[in-house]
Amino acid sequence: MDIVILAIDTSCDDTAVAVLKNDMVLSNIVSSQTDIHKNWGGVVPNLAKRAHQENIHPCIELALKRAQMKMDDLDAIAVTYGPGLAPSLEVGVDAAKNLAIEHNKPLIGVNHMEGHVLSPLLKNSKGNFYAQVPAIKYPIIAMSISGGHTEIVHIKEQGHYTIVGQTLDDAVGEAFDKVARMLELGYPGGPIIEEIASDGDCTSIPLPRPMSQNKGFDFSYSGLKTACLYKLRDLKKEKPLAEFLPDFCASFQEAAIDALLIKLKKSCKKIRPKLVLIAGGVSANNRLRYKFRNAMNKLNIPIIFPHKKFCMDNAAMIGIVAYHKYLREEFIKDKHKLDRDPSLVIGQQNIYEA
Ligand code: KG4
Ligand code: ZN
Numbered sequence: 001m002d003i004v005i006l007a008i009d010t011s012c013d014d015t016a017v018a019v020l021k022n023d024m025v026l027s028n029i030v031s032s033q034t035d036i037h038k039n040w041g042g043v044v045p046n047l048a049k050r051a052h053q054e055n056i057h058p059c060i061e062l063a064l065k066r067a068q069m070k071m072d073d074l075d076a077i078a079v080t081y082g083p084g085l086a087p088s089l090e091v092g093v094d095a096a097k098n099l100a101i102e103h104n105k106p107l108i109g110v111n112h113m114e115g116h117v118l119s120p121l122l123k124n125s126k127g128n129f130y131a132q133v134p135a136i137k138y139p140i141i142a143m144s145i146s147g148g149h150t151e152i153v154h155i156k157e158q159g160h161y162t163i164v165g166q167t168l169d170d171a172v173g174e175a176f177d178k179v180a181r182m183l184e185l186g187y188p189g190g191p192i193i194e195e196i197a198s199d200g201d202c203t204s205i206p207l208p209r210p211m212s213q214n215k216g217f218d219f220s221y222s223g224l225k226t227a228c229l230y231k232l233r234d235l236k237k238e239k240p241l242a243e244f245l246p247d248f249c250a251s252f253q254e255a256a257i258d259a260l261l262i263k264l265k266k267s268c269k270k271i272r273p274k275l276v277l278i279a280g281g282v283s284a285n286n287r288l289r290y291k292f293r294n295a296m297n298k299l300n301i302p303i304i305f306p307h308k309k310f311c312m313d314n315a316a317m318i319g320i321v322a323y324h325k326y327l328r329e330e331f332i333k334d335k336h337k338l339d340r341d342p343s344l345v346i347g348q349q350n351i352y353e354a
Contacts, residue, residue, distance in 0.1 A: 003075045003326050006063065006099070007319035008056070010092030011084025011112045012148065013043040014312070015055040019067035019074075020319035024123045027066035028309070028316045031055040038187045049087035056095045063315075071103050076331070078108040078322030080115065080315075082344030083148070089340035100335050107332040108322040113346045114161070115317035116279040117142040117153060118324075119306040122316055130307035137274035141267055145260060146280030146313075147173035147188065150219050152267050153346060158324065161347030164267050165217025172256055173282045175221040179228050179252050183245065193249045194285050200250030205231060207255040212262045217270075219259060228252055257288045261295055268299055276303040284311040 002021050009016040015031040033043075033051045064070065079096030082089060100107035121136070123129050140155040141164070150167040170178070173190055180189025185196070210223045228248075235244050268276070276296055282288065283305050296303040310317055325331075332338045 003323055004069060004073055005076050005078050005108070005319050005322050005326065006060070006074050007078040007110070007315040007322055008060070008092045008096050009080040009112065009115065009313060009315040009318045010052045010056065010088050011080045011082075012088055012313055013048050013051075014314075015052050015059050016313055016315035016318075017056075017059040017063040018315035018319050019063050019069055020316065020323060021125075023121065023320050023323055024125055024127055025316045025319070026069065026125050027063045028314060029059045029063045029066070030312075030314055031059055034188065043085065045085045045087045048085060049091060052088055052091035056091055060095070060099075071099070074103070074105055076106040076108055076322065076326055078110050078318055078325075079338075080112045080318050081109040081338060082111065082341035084112055084340075084342060086340055086342045089342060093338060093340050097335055097338055106326070107335045107338060108325050108330065109332050109338055110318045110321045110325070111344055111346050112313075112318070113144055113149060113151065113153075114321045116144045116146065116149075117155070117161075117277060117346070118320045119279045119310040119314075119317035120277045120304040122306070122310055122320055130310070131304050133304055134275065134302040139271055139273050140275045140277060141264070141271055141273040142277040142279065143260070143264055144280045145172050145278070145282040147171055147177060149280065150221070150260070151346070152217055152263060154267075154271055154273075159328065163345070163347055164271070165219065165263055167219040167221060170221040170225060172219070172221055172260060173280070175225050175256055176282065178225050182229060182232055183241070183248070188281070190282060190285065193253055194287065196246050197250040197253045197287065198246075200246030200248070202250040202254035204247040205235075205244070205251035207231065207251050209255055209258045209262060211259065217263050217267050219263060221256070221259070224252075224255055224259065253285070253287060257285070257291055260288070261291060264292070265295060265299070268296075268301060273301060276301055278303065278305050279311070279317075281312045284308050
């Protein structure tokens with residue numbers, strides 16, 4: 001039997017609604033707020049909330065229309081209830097609750113990070129994977145790298161997650177955004193740095209690979225950010241920014257990627273996964289994809305990235321998690337009681353010795 005799910009994600013600064021039939025994406029609407037927040041260099045929670053409130057219902061209508069579905073056709077409503085910004089999450093949770101109550105549909109609560117983790121496994125409306133996907137075999141290592149998170153997750157079997165390592169301070173995407181701000185490049189920083197880096201030499205400016213010598217699988221990006229700040233100050237004394245900007249971007253990007261890759265390889269040696277999934281906004285980075293693919297080829301482990309449109313926040317990824325939850329009958333018992341949980345975690349924490 002086919003399962004049709006309307007999925008909503010308002011965890012941060014994008015209002016996202018999708019309709020899925022099983023794991024196939026029928027429609028995927030993302031209303032971006034980048035223009036609203038770019039002048040502030042980051043997301044302003046109350047502005048985000050207001051924009052979500054304005055956009056949520058038009059996005060729901062459009063998602064249904066594009067999928068050629070009506071409320072009656074839906075088998076369930078799914079929504080991200082954490083982690084994320086409380087004022088933003090609230091809007092999606094309220095909308096989903098109201099729809100589920102009004103139309104008497106099952107309600108499914110989804111962890112945003114679980115959505116990122118499964119985003120490489122989405123299929124198009126014809127039932128084909130977006131990426132070339134080998135057989136799905138467990139254990140899987142998933143790495144979620146975005147503006148809010150930097151996590152390595154061990155998936156022992158479907159739905160069973162354990163955090164192997166995570167950032168102790170800034171997320172990797174946040175480091176891209178902060179370094180871009182230092183360089184006065186705009187927001188979000190990742191894609192801008194990537195583009196400028198393509199004209200630079202990544203070996204020209206020495207920068208640290210934070211935590212590379214540390215035991216364990218955790219990350220830290222605040223040291224790299226500070227190193228960038230000092231290096232920038234010194235270089236600016238010697239020459240104009242424009243002269244070293246591409247080299248600076250390329251060197252920073254390389255250090256940020258290496259710091260991820262060192263821990264990914266280490267966790268592969270420990271867990272010996274049969275598949276590696278990479279997800280989140282930073283997984284759109286082409287240099288990262290190239291370096292990660294090379295490294296996993298050498299270890300003979302298949303690696304999958306999401307289609308570029310599913311790297312950034314979206315609701316299709318929430319829909320695929322909800323589909324699996326539907327099959328396991330994991331519904332919210334009392335719909336009135338679903339509440340946002342801004343610091344929701346995925347699975348158990350750190351049970352691994354380095
Ligand atoms: O997953 P996402 O849309 O939102 C969060 O949940 O955070 O990720 C956004 C983050 C931003 O920090 C952005 O700078 C980063 O992903 N990002 C990139 C690239 N595209 C987006 N970082 C590096 N390279 C990129 N091409
Ligand atoms: Zn995200």
